[in-house]
Amino acid sequence: AQRGLMAEELPGHFQAEGLLEAFGPRLQPGQKVLLPRGDLAREWLADKLRELGLEVTEVDTYETVVTGEDDIELLKLLEEKRIHAVTFTSSSTVRNFIGILQRMGLKDPLPLLAGVKIACIGPVTEQTAVEAGLTPGLLPGEATIEGLVQELCRWNESTRLK
Incomplete structure (x- = not known):
């Protein structure tokens, strides 16, 4: 909101399944979706959106890195x-x-x-x-x-x- 982006919908539960449920009725084949996510995110949401006929562009916005040091x-x-x-x-x-x-x-x-x-x-x-x-x-x-x-x-x- 501080950057001028307003959320249209918030999922009932905060995982991929909840996001699909929240937007489900409004999704139409041919729509384009930008899906920013982490490099290790599950493919489930992108796959489901494609099954519904949407054009999905996935962008890794962060990388999960394991520390190289022992603790x-x-x-x-x-x-x-x-x-x-x-x-x-x-x-x-x-x-x-x-x-x-x-x-x-x-x-x-x-x-x-x-x-x-x-x-x-x-x-x-x-x-x-x-x-x-x-x-x-x-x-x-x-x-x-x-x-x-x-x-x-x-x-x-x-x-x-x-």
């Missing part, structure tokens, strides 16, 4: 059970986190995460976490960073009361 402090904190929750904001964060732990020498990082609350931003990320062998325990009602933070705050407050 020995992270391992120490996990081993000492001083990390109580890990948040995942996308499927790539799940895969990259597990991959980094493996790169640091953990053949199976899952036991190190036992007892750590796994928070996922939305159902797609949650499914990726499950496929990686994690057991997600927090999922916000709204798949946004704000929703994830609020869910973490509720969980933190409930655990402090016990």
Whole structure:
């Protein structure tokens, strides 16, 4: 809005499926769609739009980069059970986190995460976490960073009361 662009529609839930649901009735074959996205985004939305006969131009607007550095402090904190929750904001964060732990020498990082609350931003990320062998325990009602933070705050407050 600050740059003069006004949203016509906001999805009911913040993932590709929600965006398609929000615009679905107004989409007509032949329409042109610009789809800015991250380099690792799912192809689902672009594929569905093309199935509906739309001309889709995909533009990678950011690149997901895995740090090249090992974080020995992270391992120490996990081993000492001083990390109580890990948040995942996308499927790539799940895969990259597990991959980094493996790169640091953990053949199976899952036991190190036992007892750590796994928070996922939305159902797609949650499914990726499950496929990686994690057991997600927090999922916000709204798949946004704000929703994830609020869910973490509720969980933190409930655990402090016990």
